[in-house]
Amino acid sequence: MLTDHERRKQISVRGIAQVENVSNIKKAFNRHLHFSLIKDRNVATPRDYYFALANTVRDHLVSRWIRTQQYYYENDPKRVYYLSLEFYMGRTLSNTMMNLGVQATVDEALYQLGLDIEELQEIEEDAGLGNGGLGRLAACFLDSMATLGIAAYGYGLRYEYGIFKQLIKDGWQLEEPDDWLRFGNPWEKARPEYMLPVNFYGKVEQDKDGKSQWTNTHLVFAMPYDTPVPGYRNNVVNTLRLWSAKAENHFRLKFFNDGDYVQAVMDRNLTENITRVLYPNDNVFIGKELRLKQQYFLVAATLQDIIRRFKSSRYGCRDAIRVEFDSFPDKVAIQLNDTHPSIGIPELIRLLVDVEGLSFDKAWDICVRTFAYTNHTLLPEALERWPVSLIENLLPRHLEIIYEVNQKFMDTVAAKYPGDFDRMRRMSIVEEADDHGEKRINMAHLCIVGSHTINGVAALHSALLKSNTFKDFFELYPHKFQNKTNGITPRRWLLLSNPSLADVICEKIGDDWITDLSQLQKLKEFADNSGFLETIRRVKQENKLRVATYLSDEYNVEINPSSLFDIHVKRIHEYKRQLLNALHVITLYNRIKADPNLQMVPRTILFGGKAAPGYHMAKQIIKLITSVGQIVNNDPIVGDKLKVVYLENYRVSMAEKIIPAADLSEQISTAGTEASGTGNMKFMLNGGLTIGTLDGANVEMAEEMGNENIFIFGMTVEEVEALGNKGYNAETFINRIPTLKQIIEQLEGGFFTPDQPDLLKDVANSLRYHDRFMVCADFEDYIRCQDVVAKTYEDQQKWSRMALMNIASTGKFSTDRTISEYAREIWGVEPGEIKLAAPYENSETPESP
Numbered sequence: 001m002l003t004d005h006e007r008r009k010q011i012s013v014r015g016i017a018q019v020e021n022v023s024n025i026k027k028a029f030n031r032h033l034h035f036s037l038i039k040d041r042n043v044a045t046p047r048d049y050y051f052a053l054a055n056t057v058r059d060h061l062v063s064r065w066i067r068t069q070q071y072y073y074e075n076d077p078k079r080v081y082y083l084s085l086e087f088y089m090g091r092t093l094s095n096t097m098m099n100l101g102v103q104a105t106v107d108e109a110l111y112q113l114g115l116d117i118e119e120l121q122e123i124e125e126d127a128g129l130g131n132g133g134l135g136r137l138a139a140c141f142l143d144s145m146a147t148l149g150i151a152a153y154g155y156g157l158r159y160e161y162g163i164f165k166q167l168i169k170d171g172w173q174l175e176e177p178d179d180w181l182r183f184g185n186p187w188e189k190a191r192p193e194y195m196l197p198v199n200f201y202g203k204v205e206q207d208k209d210g211k212s213q214w215t216n217t218h219l220v221f222a223m224p225y226d227t228p229v230p231g232y233r234n235n236v237v238n239t240l241r242l243w244s245a246k247a248e249n250h251f252r253l254k255f256f257n258d259g260d261y262v263q264a265v266m267d268r269n270l271t272e273n274i275t276r277v278l279y280p281n282d283n284v285f286i287g288k289e290l291r292l293k294q295q296y297f298l299v300a301a302t303l304q305d306i307i308r309r310f311k312s313s314r315y316g317c318r319d320a321i322r323v324e325f326d327s328f329p330d331k332v333a334i335q336l337n338d339t340h341p342s343i344g345i346p347e348l349i350r351l352l353v354d355v356e357g358l359s360f361d362k363a364w365d366i367c368v369r370t371f372a373y374t375n376h377t378l379l380p381e382a383l384e385r386w387p388v389s390l391i392e393n394l395l396p397r398h399l400e401i402i403y404e405v406n407q408k409f410m411d412t413v414a415a416k417y418p419g420d421f422d423r424m425r426r427m428s429i430v431e432e433a434d435d436h437g438e439k440r441i442n443m444a445h446l447c448i449v450g451s452h453t454i455n456g457v458a459a460l461h462s463a464l465l466k467s468n469t470f471k472d473f474f475e476l477y478p479h480k481f482q483n484k485t486n487g488i489t490p491r492r493w494l495l496l497s498n499p500s501l502a503d504v505i506c507e508k509i510g511d512d513w514i515t516d517l518s519q520l521q522k523l524k525e526f527a528d529n530s531g532f533l534e535t536i537r538r539v540k541q542e543n544k545l546r547v548a549t550y551l552s553d554e555y556n557v558e559i560n561p562s563s564l565f566d567i568h569v570k571r572i573h574e575y576k577r578q579l580l581n582a583l584h585v586i587t588l589y590n591r592i593k594a595d596p597n598l599q600m601v602p603r604t605i606l607f608g609g610k611a612a613p614g615y616h617m618a619k620q621i622i623k624l625i626t627s628v629g630q631i632v633n634n635d636p637i638v639g640d641k642l643k644v645v646y647l648e649n650y651r652v653s654m655a656e657k658i659i660p661a662a663d664l665s666e667q668i669s670t671a672g673t674e675a676s677g678t679g680n681m682k683f684m685l686n687g688g689l690t691i692g693t694l695d696g697a698n699v700e701m702a703e704e705m706g707n708e709n710i711f712i713f714g715m716t717v718e719e720v721e722a723l724g725n726k727g728y729n730a731e732t733f734i735n736r737i738p739t740l741k742q743i744i745e746q747l748e749g750g751f752f753t754p755d756q757p758d759l760l761k762d763v764a765n766s767l768r769y770h771d772r773f774m775v776c777a778d779f780e781d782y783i784r785c786q787d788v789v790a791k792t793y794e795d796q797q798k799w800s801r802m803a804l805m806n807i808a809s810t811g812k813f814s815t816d817r818t819i820s821e822y823a824r825e826i827w828g829v830e831p832g833e834i835k836l837a838a839p840y841e842n843s844e845t846p847e848s849p
């Protein structure tokens with residue numbers, strides 16, 4: 001049996017440790033333990049060792065980071081700004097070591113110091129500044145932008161509390177605050193010297209020249225914290241800048257008494273609440289004022305920063321007298337990650353008109369040429385529509401600007417479609433009053449009008465935007481609409497998370513695939529090489545064993561490592577249809593009960609994901625799954641044919657552990673509801689086969705690998721639409737399908753919660769009476785397809801061949817491809833142009849400027 005250290009040494013993609021470098025790492029580590037942590041080996045805790053190691057690795061970033069930013073300053077390439085309310089980064093230490101290429105060296109150094117590097121890596125908190133796919137996409141984009149040498153910046157918020165920690169107690173979800181900064185964050189650098197003012201509330205007055213003045217505002221400061229974003233072994237280090245709210249210093253205020261003073265200091269917290277916590281909602285709009293404050297806080301600080309950087313550049317006014325804003329769109333591209341930062345559009349106009357003195361029309365032209373907008377969902381409940389009253393109170397000047405933009409836009413529509421008032425109503429940025437007399441601002445409409453490009457995130461999704469959601473806008477602005485199919489970074493999602501698979505791939509085709517994923521095509525040559533298929537199988541089995549051990553050690557859950565690992569991990573949402581999967585689990589259970597001698601492929605079904613704390617049905621679905629698990633896992637008749645496990649607190653670091661062990665990936669959303677999905681791509685890259693609907697990027701995955709390598713079932717978008725138009729009634733399906741009827745009656749009768757038979761009646765009712773996502777309509781074909789999956793799994797040679805074809809077909813789904821397309825077709829920058837030399841390492845003194 002190999003020790004962990006020996007096993008890691010055998011993974012050759014990690015490189016070979018250099019004796020001299022090992023010695024330097026050990027010295028640096030001991031220096032940090034002594035000077036930064038102020039500890040010796042007698043009293044140091046594992047967390048001290050983690051921080052000493054993080055500081056040691058960070059040192060290797062510093063020169064590269066400074067040099068990259070110097071290079072941008074001196075060469076002044078067009079800058080790309082990725083604005084997002086979420087960056088779901090996960091852990092940084094191991095990713096940094098990988099991208100810098102120091103893994104093997106650090107491994108050896110820590111081994112020689114008698115420390116367990118894997119134990120230390122586990123101490124790092126995930127940076128959970130995101131909910132799910134949208135936030136993780138932003139993180140994968142940062143990795144690819146740095147790897148492609150694009151002069152890019154991520155701009156977001158430094159939430160003091162990220163996505164909540166999920167606990168499962170008695171089968172229910174409980175939430176705990178994610179106090180991720182408690183022990184400090186070794187990857188961030190505060191930059192108080194670049195703090196910027198942000199204003200809220202107040203009123204608008206016209207000055208004597210008729211210009212609008214936003215006055216009497218409440219002032220808040222935005223403090224930037226910078227995190228380095230290293231490219232893959234190219235010496236590029238970009239910046240992720242996250243803003244934190246700081247109350248202003250009322251240094252000139254006179255306090256009437258001590259009580260006022262103390263109260264004033266305490267009230268600082270209220271202001272600083274702006275960046276206290278990430279809103280834990282995925283794919284749904286919550287119209288809270290604090291959320292709008294967060295959005296404006298991000299864009300107000302970011303746009304000041306962007307304009308400051310533009311002005312200090314050659315094209316700005318570094319040497320000139322007057323700022324030439326005409327060239328702003330040639331030097332600046334701003335990408336909006338969904339409509340969340342869309343208040344940036346009126347904010348840029350405000351800055352150009354009210355502060356820089358440009359005309360409205362000039363400002364508008366610059367704005368449209370600068371912004372691009374990515375849409376992430378078709379679900380109507382997720383589209384942001386802010387009440388006018390809320391914006392009027394918080395951002396009165398922005399409301400004025402929005403009205404002016406809308407006026408001009410409505411004139412355009414009227415000119416093109418004279419007399420078509422219904423079309424004007426449908427397209428207006430300002431919606432008509434609803435039943436409560438509330439007018440709303442449609443932020444997606446604002447984005448489409450205020451951007452030069454709008455894109456969907458998978459081919460199907462982009463087509464549906466044009467044909468349905470934004471049909472009117474597509475007719476008016478066909479040239480603005482594009483598709484940019486999402487991706488994932490192969491560094492984190494294969495090289496880092498599945499080193500044994502990465503290694504066997506390298507043995508066959510070399511390591512070019514790490515930065516050119518289409519190279520994996522070369523693996524198709526080995527599709528009928530039974531030796532290689534056996535190797536793929538062995539790697540998967542090892543990964544499954546590791547997960548089984550992890551679940552046993554950490555959660556006391558015992559699973560059968562030779563069973564089919566069927567994994568469904570993602571946010572809990574009705575449209576993602578975890579419920580459909582649960583119905584399959586119950587179907588298998590009912591089959592076993594009906595025939596205890598049934599021979600079947602043993603399965604372990606792993607569910608994981610967080611429900612938004614206020615999402616009742618999502619929480620009920622978790623309780624259903626855990627209740628079914630209780631019954632199934634403790635029924636002696638079932639034995640190890642079937643196991644159901646709910647993975648507590650699914651997050652980026654858990655995804656990295658779990659996904660490499662999947663045999664089967666569940667991607668079963670109702671066709672037309674999942675914009676893209678990126679979890680689907682992670683499984684494919686790791687040789688997990690997909691059972692899925694023709695939704696989101698599943699469509700393109702099937703195209704790339706061929707339908708014979710994926711398990712497709714269910715209605716197409718057209719069929720879903722047709723059924724909806726015809727009038728969908730779940731009861732027709734329930735009455736026609738006895739196995740489905742049985743399950744729904746079990747739910748209604750409290751079969752899985754015998755102590756509280758009514759507990760899950762909402763779930764049963766939702767299926768029978770409000771089956772919005774057509775679970776019942778897809779049930780029969782899903783079960784059929786799952787039976788095909790089981791049958792296929794019995795032929796391990798065939799299964800492994802399919803797994804290989806999956807891996808070999810993932811080229812398209814690298815964010816390197818996605819980002820190259822954004823760069824060329826939206827941002828107007830050419831990827832891969834800069835090449836930076838390695839700095840001289842191990843020097844004790846910094847390079848001279």
Ligand SMILES: *Cc1c(COP(=O)(O)O)cnc(C)c1O
Binds near residue numbers: 133571676678
């Ligand atoms: C990739 C990822 C997601 C997105 O998964 P989907 O299946 O595309 O919804 C969500 N959460 C985490 C932690 C992820 O890594």
